[in-house]
Structure formats: structure tokens, C-alpha cells
Amino acid sequence: MVRLLSSGKLSNKAIVVILAVIIVVSVSSLMYVNIIGRTPTTTATTTTTTTTQPTTPGRVYVVMGGATFVNPQMQAWIKKYMESVDASAVIEYQSIGSGAGEAKFIDRALDVGVSDVGISKVGYEKLVNSSRKFIQIPLIAGAVAITYNLPEWNEGVCGPLRLTGEVVADIYLGKITYWNDDRIKSLQVERCRDLLPRKEIVGVHRSDGSGTTALFTTFLSKISREWFEKVGYGYTVDWPRDKLGLGEGGKGNEGVTAKVKATPYSIGYVEVAYAIQQNLPVATIRNKDGNFVIPNVTTIAATLERAAPELPPPEAFWGDLPWSYMYREGVNSYPIVGTPVAIIDLETSIEKLDVIKKFFRWVLTEGQKPENVVEGFIPLPKAMAEKALQYLEKIPSKG
Amino acid sequence: MRDGFSIVLKTSWNPVKEDYGILPAIVGTIISASIALALALVLSVSTSVLIVEVLPRRLRSLAEVLVDLAAAIPSVIYGLWGLYILSPFLKEFVMDRVVELGLGGIFGYPRGLGTSIFSASILLSIMITPFAASIIRVGLRSIPIHIKEVLASLALTKWEVIVMELKYIRRTIFTALAVAYGRAVGETAAVAMVVGNTLTTDFFKVFSPGYTISSLIADQYPNAEAYTYMVSALFTAGLFLFMLSLVINVLVMIYGEKR
Numbered sequence: 001m002v003r004l005l006s007s008g009k010l011s012n013k014a015i016v017v018i019l020a021v022i023i024v025v026s027v028s029s030l031m032y033v034n035i036i037g038r039t040p041t042t043t044a045t046t047t048t049t050t051t052t053q054p055t056t057p058g059r060v061y062v063v064m065g066g067a068t069f070v071n072p073q074m075q076a077w078i079k080k081y082m083e084s085v086d087a088s089a090v091i092e093y094q095s096i097g098s099g100a101g102e103a104k105f106i107d108r109a110l111d112v113g114v115s116d117v118g119i120s121k122v123g124y125e126k127l128v129n130s131s132r133k134f135i136q137i138p139l140i141a142g143a144v145a146i147t148y149n150l151p152e153w154n155e156g157v158c159g160p161l162r163l164t165g166e167v168v169a170d171i172y173l174g175k176i177t178y179w180n181d182d183r184i185k186s187l188q189v190e191r192c193r194d195l196l197p198r199k200e201i202v203g204v205h206r207s208d209g210s211g212t213t214a215l216f217t218t219f220l221s222k223i224s225r226e227w228f229e230k231v232g233y234g235y236t237v238d239w240p241r242d243k244l245g246l247g248e249g250g251k252g253n254e255g256v257t258a259k260v261k262a263t264p265y266s267i268g269y270v271e272v273a274y275a276i277q278q279n280l281p282v283a284t285i286r287n288k289d290g291n292f293v294i295p296n297v298t299t300i301a302a303t304l305e306r307a308a309p310e311l312p313p314p315e316a317f318w319g320d321l322p323w324s325y326m327y328r329e330g331v332n333s334y335p336i337v338g339t340p341v342a343i344i345d346l347e348t349s350i351e352k353l354d355v356i357k358k359f360f361r362w363v364l365t366e367g368q369k370p371e372n373v374v375e376g377f378i379p380l381p382k383a384m385a386e387k388a389l390q391y392l393e394k395i396p397s398k399g
Numbered sequence: 400m401r402d403g404f405s406i407v408l409k410t411s412w413n414p415v416k417e418d419y420g421i422l423p424a425i426v427g428t429i430i431s432a433s434i435a436l437a438l439a440l441v442l443s444v445s446t447s448v449l450i451v452e453v454l455p456r457r458l459r460s461l462a463e464v465l466v467d468l469a470a471a472i473p474s475v476i477y478g479l480w481g482l483y484i485l486s487p488f489l490k491e492f493v494m495d496r497v498v499e500l501g502l503g504g505i506f507g508y509p510r511g512l513g514t515s516i517f518s519a520s521i522l523l524s525i526m527i528t529p530f531a532a533s534i535i536r537v538g539l540r541s542i543p544i545h546i547k548e549v550l551a552s553l554a555l556t557k558w559e560v561i562v563m564e565l566k567y568i569r570r571t572i573f574t575a576l577a578v579a580y581g582r583a584v585g586e587t588a589a590v591a592m593v594v595g596n597t598l599t600t601d602f603f604k605v606f607s608p609g610y611t612i613s614s615l616i617a618d619q620y621p622n623a624e625a626y627t628y629m630v631s632a633l634f635t636a637g638l639f640l641f642m643l644s645l646v647i648n649v650l651v652m653i654y655g656e657k658r
Contacts, residue, residue, distance in 0.1 A: 021645075068621070097621025120625040202510060207596030209414075209622030232415035235622040242597050248510045248608055249596040251618060262487065263511035 060351045062359070065094035066101020066114035069211055069271060070340045073140055073374045074114070077367050085362055089355045098211055099235065102343075111348050112356060114139065116211020117218070118318035118341045133346035135314035135395065137360060137388040138339035140368070141304055141378040143295045144216045145275040146283040146336075148267045149260050150179065150196075155281060158192035160294060164286040165223030165327060165335060171267060172203050172220065173227060174244045179265060187286070197265070200246055204259045204268035207249025209235035215338040216269045219326045223335075272300070273376025285336065288329045299334035301381045306330050308383035314391040339380065350398055357395040364389050406635055412598045412615075419632035423602035425639055427594065427609040431516050432583035434605070435523035439579050442524065443531035444572065448561055450532075451539040463536070470529035478589035481522040486513040486593050489521060494606045507604025514595040516609040522593050523586060527579035534578065538571030538656075539564060574655040577647050584643050587613040612640045 064074070074093040082089060096104070098115040102123045105113030113119070118136070119127070127134060146168065148161055167183055170176045176183060180196040188196070206213045217233035231237050241247035248263075250256040253274040260268040260280075267283075272295045275282050284292035293299045306328045312318055318341055327335045344356055366372060368379035380388070409420025450462045490513025497506055509515055542564055550560050565572065595608020596618055602609050616633050623629040 099622030099625035100620075103624030115625075122627050123625060204511070208618040234415045235625060236412070236414045236619060238411060238413035238415070238418075238598075242599050245508060245510075245599070245601070245607070247597065248514075251591060251596055255592075255596075258482065259511045259514075266511065 059088055059090055060355045061090045061092075062111050062352050062355050063092050063094070063109070064112035064114060064342070065096050065104060065110045067098045067116045067211055067340050068095045069116055069142065069273075070114055070139060070377075071095035073377050076374050077363055077372065080372055081359055081362055081367075085366075086355070086358060089359065091355070091359060097209070099209065105343055105345065108345070108347075111345050111352055113343045114340055115343070116340050117214045117322045117338060118320075119343055121317070121319055124317045124319065133315075134343050135346065135391055136316075136318050136341050136343045137314065137364070137391050138311070138380060138384060139342050139363065140373070141300050141337060141339050141380055142215075143272040143300045143334055143338065143378070144212055144219070144269050144336040145272040145280070145295050146267065146269050146285065147257070147260055147275055147280040148283055149264055149281075151264050152195045152197050153281075154192075154195070158189060158195065159284075160281065161283040162187040162189075162286070162292045163283045165219060168267075168285075169220040169224035169227040171201055172205070172239065172241050172247070173224075173230065174241045174246065177201065177244075177246070187292075199265040202263050202266035203239070203241040203247040204250055204256050204263065204266050205239055205247065206236075206252070206256060206269075208251050210252075211235065211338070211340070212253065212269065212271050213237065215322055215326075215336060218322045219336045222323060222326045271376075272378075273374075276376045285334065287333050287335045288327050289331050289333070291331060293332050293334050295334045295336075297378050299332050300337050300378045302330050303328045303333040303335070303337045304339070304384055305381040306333060308381060308387060311384060311387050314394055339384075344395065346395065350396065353395050354398050357392055357397055360392055361389065364392070406632060407639070410598070410600055410602065412619075414626050414629055417626060417628050419628065421612070421615070421632065421636045421639070423598050424610045424612045424615045424636055426602055427516055428584055428611040428613070428640070428643070430603070430605060431519045431523060431590065431594065431609075431611055432580055434517070434520035435527060435583045436576060436580050438521070438524035439528045439531055439583075440572075440576055442528040443535055443575065443579070444565065446528065446532040447535040447539055448565070451536055452557070452561055452564075466529050466532055470533065474526065474586060474589040475592075477522060477526050478592035481518060481589060481593040482512065482514065485522055486515075486518040489513055489518050493517075498606070503606075505604070507601055507607030509606045510595075510608060514593050514608055515606050516594060517605040519590045519594040519609075519611070520605070522589055523583045526586065526589060527583050530582060531575040531579040534575035535568070535572055538568040538575070542567055570654065570656045574651055577651040577655060581644050581647050584647070585613055585640060587617050590614050591617045612636045 071093065078091045078093055082091060101110065101113040102115055102119050104110045106123055106126050146163060150161065153161060164187060167176065177200055178198050179201055180198045185193045185196055214233060214235050217231065217237050221228040221233045231240060239247050248259055250259040253270045256268045256270050257274065257278055257280065260266045282294060284294045286292050303325060307325050310324050312321065322338050325337050364385045368385055373379050406419055406421055407425065408422055410422050411418050411420045446466060450459055454462055490509045494509040494513060494517065498508060546567060550563055590611050591614035594611055594614050596610060596614055597608040598610055599607055601607055615636060619629065620633055623633055
């Protein structure tokens with residue numbers, strides 16, 4: 001009994017100590033959260049380029065980072081460039097996600113940040129407010145493919161499934177529930193309309209924040225007023241179909257693919273590079289001219305060629321760029337395309353800028369040739385690459 | 400802290416409107432870890448008893464090695480196995496059967512691969528059992544010899560002896576389970592693969608895909624900084640995770656094994 005009591009006292013003391021710890025930790029973290037929420041740029045100046053840099057004399061070390069989607073392409077470019085063009089440069093790409101790439105760029109931890117859809121409004125304002133000098137260029141092209149699992153559908157006879165942006169938006173909004181909905185039926189070729197079963201459509205989407213989702217939802221927002229008002233667009237959105245019990249998230253392109261493959265009567269969206277590599281069934285989407293197009297090199301380039309003249313000036317806000325890519329005119333323009341965007345810091349050392357300029361000049365010329373483009377990625381159309389090359393001239397060089 | 404405490408009570412996660420609620424993730428974490436714990440209690444106690452008391456001496460060390468090996472498997476491997484083998488299996492043989500009985504309204508409806516809070520719970524119970532079992536095993540071994548002699552002298556059946564022994568080490572069992580619960584609550588890689596990662600309004604239904612705090616953070620953090628408040632929301636979720644672990648640790652200090 002005595003032992004019990006004394007041990008009881010001990011634990012009382014322990015509880016007091018622990019409660020104190022809880023309070024201190026919560027209060028300090030709340031304050032920290034507050035600081036992040038309110039004055040996000042105050043710490044930016046103190047965390048300047050303190051990344052560990054091997055200071056081998058004569059070698060310039062450039063750190064880039066951001067979007068995970070372009071990672072394989074960036075690694076391929078960097079490898080090729082360092083092997084065969086400039087052996088003295090050391091370039092590194094960190095695949096940390098678009099949002100993190102943007103934040104690290106603002107904190108000056110990265111010399112070049114890469115984002116799937118361009119820097120966000122929040123980030124852009126931070127940069128402008130601190131009067132940072134930077135330029136932006138497109139790197140490569142990509143698109144979002146819509147894939148499906150429809151056991152009854154015979155692609156050999158019927159061709160790929162035909163969809164329109166309005167129908168896809170209404171599927172994900174939960175307004176179209178069954179595959180044999182008249183609005184889906186009427187899009188298909190006559191002889192295949194009755195193949196569509198009365199089964200509920202399962203809408204698969206990315207569960208993690210991703211540029212793919214951003215492009216896909218930008219497309220839906222542009223095409224459907226209701227989607228724009230109810231859902232909007234961004235790396236992650238609140239999916240209406242989930243609320244009906246007819247939607248599901250998958251982590252990464254591979255997660256979405258696994259779920260679509262395992263779920264009969266489902267529909268999902270993935271990066272076109274991934275759809276090609278995995279040989280997934282891909283739906284054709286009706287473009288502005290009324291043609292059903294499949295995403296491939298020709299159709300994606302066709303869209304971007306039309307969008308090239310509208311490429312904003314290098315230091316403008318590029319967050320609306322995906323919006324201008326979507327649902328473009330043109331006989332064979334694929335309607336859901338995007339270009340990852342690199343944002344280059346003009347305030348780093350002149351040696352680094354020299355390497356960066358040469359590297360991106362190579363990326364926009366040699367790098368766009370088929371032998372240097374990783375399978376599934378699509379080179380920029382000439383007009384766009386040339387415009388980006390002009391932007392690069394804004395980078396000061398040694399001479 | 401634009402939202403104050405209401406972030407904990409909201410069920411929406413809508414970055415477009417900068418509207419964040421972490422209730423589904425908190426509930427998902429607690430439900431999945433609790434179901435896992437209940438199963439792990441049965442599994443780990445029976446494994447330990449089997450190894451220490453039942454198996455012939457020669458097989459014991461082999462069984463011990465196997466259990467310890469199971470504890471050493473990286474969680475991402477468990478996650479892949481859970482995603483491609485365990486979840487579809489559970490969906491076909493457990494969840495679909497239960498739904499056929501008309502209980503879908505209570506438990507929710509599994510989708511696709513069967514990724515759900517339930518699958519995550521089962522996977523977690525398998526993952527944490529080796530941890531709990533190894534602590535309980537040591538507890539069983541360290542029962543003083545005079546206690547064992549007394550038990551032996553009472554002419555009890557083997558079953559009764561085991562029950563008495565387990566009662567004797569109940570604090571150790573509690574500690575073992577608390578350690579296991581701590582791991583279950585914070586597990587990220589494996590759970591993120593099987594929990595379904597979907598924020599729904601019926602987040603308390605175990606067969607529906609759900610979220611846990613750690614999988615929410617893993618999913619959303621890479622792009623969080625493109626939004627104004629998402630980082631703060633995720634930090635709040637992290638704070639809750641930390642407090643959950645802290646509560647468990649306090650309980651261990653009060654009711655756990657005494658040295």
C-alpha cells in the first residue's frame with residue numbers, strides 16, 4: 001500500500017512535468033505557426049545559401065529543385081550535359097515537389113526552382129515584395145491523359161472511349177453517375193453505344209498534391225462554370241465525387257494507375273508520360289474544334305504552338321499560364337497540356353549564372369531533340385523554345 | 400491560426416478555398432491504431448506464450464528469430480504487400496461478405512483495391528505484433544523462479560499456469576501494447592499506401608477509404624508551401640500526433656512496468 005502510494009506520488013509529479021512540457025510545446029508551436037501564417041518572409045533573408053557546397057576550386061555548384069514530374073527528364077539532361085558538354089559544371093536537381101521547390105527558391109536555398117504549373121500567386125507576391133530579380137522559362141511539355149477501366153469496351157472495334165471536358169467535369173462533380181448515361185452514350189460511335197453498362201463510375205484521383213491534379217482541374221475549371229465555382233483548381237482540390245462514395249484517391253501516378261486497373265468501371269487521370277510507359281487505355285477528348293484527339297507528340301505540340309505567342313514576359317506572373325494552354329483551338333490540339341516552368345534566380349553569383357545560362361541554352365536546343373528527351377515527355381514546339389531562348393538572354397554573363 | 404480550434408472539428412480539406420479541417424485524419428488515426436491494438440493484443444500475447452511455454456525447446460529459437468525478423472521488415476515493404484495482396488484479399492473475403500449481410504450502412508462500402516481504414520488496421524496489427532511480442536516474451540521469461548515454483552506446486556493445469564503468469568506480467572503487457580500503439584499511431588509509409596487517402600464525410604466507417612494524420616502530412620506537404628495556410632494546418636495535425644503519443648507515454652508512466 002505504501003509502495004503504491006509513493007509510486008502514485010511519483011507519477012503525479014511526472015504528470016505535472018509532462019503537462020508543463022505539453023503547454024510549452026503547444027504554445028511555442030502555435031506561435032511558430034502564427035509566424036509562418038502572418039509574416040512569412042521575415043526569415044527569408046537570414047537563410048541565404050547555406051546549403052552544403054563542396055568548394056572545389058574552379059568548379060561551380062548549381063542546385064536546382066522542385067517538381068517531381070520532370071525529375072527523370074532533368075536527371076537525364078544533367079547527366080548528358082555534365083558528361084558531354086561541360087565537365088566542369090556540377091548541377092544537381094532535387095525532386096522535392098513543386099510547392100517545396102517554390103518555397104526553397106524564395107528562401108534562396110535553390111538557384112533554380114521548377115514547378116509543374118508555374119509559381120503560385122502567394123509565392124510570386126513574396127518575390128515581388130522583396131524585389132528579387134528572376135526570370136522564368138518553360139522546360140518541356142507534358143499532358144494529362146484520362147484513363148479508364150471498362151471491361152465491356154472493345155477498343156479494337158470501338159476505338160478509344162470518347163469524352164468531353166463537360167462530361168468529365170460532371171462525372172467528377174457527381175452529376176453523371178452511370179456509364180450508360182445518355183451524355184456519355186451519345187459521344188460514342190453508333191454501334192458501340194449499347195456496350196456501356198449501367199454501372200456506377202468510380203472516379204479515381206491523386207490523393208497527394210500534384211501538378212497533374214492542378215492541370216486536370218484547371219482544364220475542368222476552364223470548361224465547366226459549375227466546376228470552377230464549386231471546386232476550382234490547384235495541387236489538391238476537394239473532390240465532390242468522394243462525398244458520394246464514388247471517388248477514391250491514389251498516391252502518385254502509380255497509385256492512380258493501380259486503383260484504376262483494380263477497379264472495374266473506374267476512370268482516372270495520369271501524366272501522359274506514365275500512361276504511355278504503362279500502356280494504359282487512354283480516352284480521346286473533344287477539343288475546341290469538335291474533334292476527338294488522343295494525347296501524343298503531334299496533338300500536344302499543336303496546342304503549345306498556338307499558345308506560344310501568349311507566353312508571358314519572363315518576370316511576369318506565370319501562374320495563369322496553364323489556364324491559357326487549356327482547351328485551345330486547332331484541328332488536332334489536345335486540350336489538357338502543360339509545361340513545367342523553371343524560375344531562375346538572377347541574384348546568385350555570376351559564375352553560377354554562367355553555368356545556368358549555358359545549361360538551359362543547351363536544354364532548350366539540344367535537350368529538346370528526341371535522343372535527349374525521356375520517353376513519354378514531349379519536346380517544346382520550336383516557337384516556344386525560341387521565345388524561351390530569348391528570355392535566357394536576360395541572364396547576365398561573364399562575356 | 401486563422402481558424403483557431405475549429406480546424407480540429409472541420410471535415411473539409413479544400414486548399415483551393417484555403418479551408419482545412421483535420422478531424423477525419425485524427426479520427427482515422429485513432430480508429431486504425433485502436434483496431435490494430437486490439438488485434439495485436441491477441442496476436443502478441445499468444446505468440447509470446449507459444450514461444451515461451453508451448454513450443455518444444457528446439458523450435459523456440461527458430462520462432463523467436465522469425466518474429467524478430469518480422470519486426471525488422473521495412474514498413475514500405477509491408478505497405479506494398481498491404482496494397483497489392485492484403486487489401487484485395489480483405490475486400491474479397493471480409494469486407495464484401497460483411498456488406499452482403501447488409502451492414503454497409505454501418506461499416507461503409509469498400510472501393511477498388513479495398514484500401515480503407517480497416518485494411519490499414521489489419522496491416523498495422525501485423526506490423527506491431529512483433530514489437531509487442533518481443534517485450535511480452537522477455538516479461539514472461541523474467542518471471543522469478545520462486546513464482547514459477549509456487550505455480551507448479553499448486554497442481555494447476557498448464558492453461559491455468561499461463562493465465563496466472565500473464566496476470567503477473569500484466570504491467571509489462573500494458574507497456575508492450577503502449578509501445579506498439581505509439582508505433583501504430585505514427586506509422587506513415589505503410590499506412591499511406593493502404594488507407595485510401597480520401598477525405599470523406601463518413602470517415603468513421605472503417606471499410607471506406609480514409610486518412611491518418613501521418614499519411615495526410617506525407618501526401619500534402621510537398622506542395623503545401625504553395626498555399627498560405629496549408630503548412631500551418633499540417634503543423635497543427637503534427638502537433639496532435641505528438642500529443643497522442645505523449646498521452647500514451649504518460650499512461651505508460653502511470654500504469655506501465657515499474658523498475
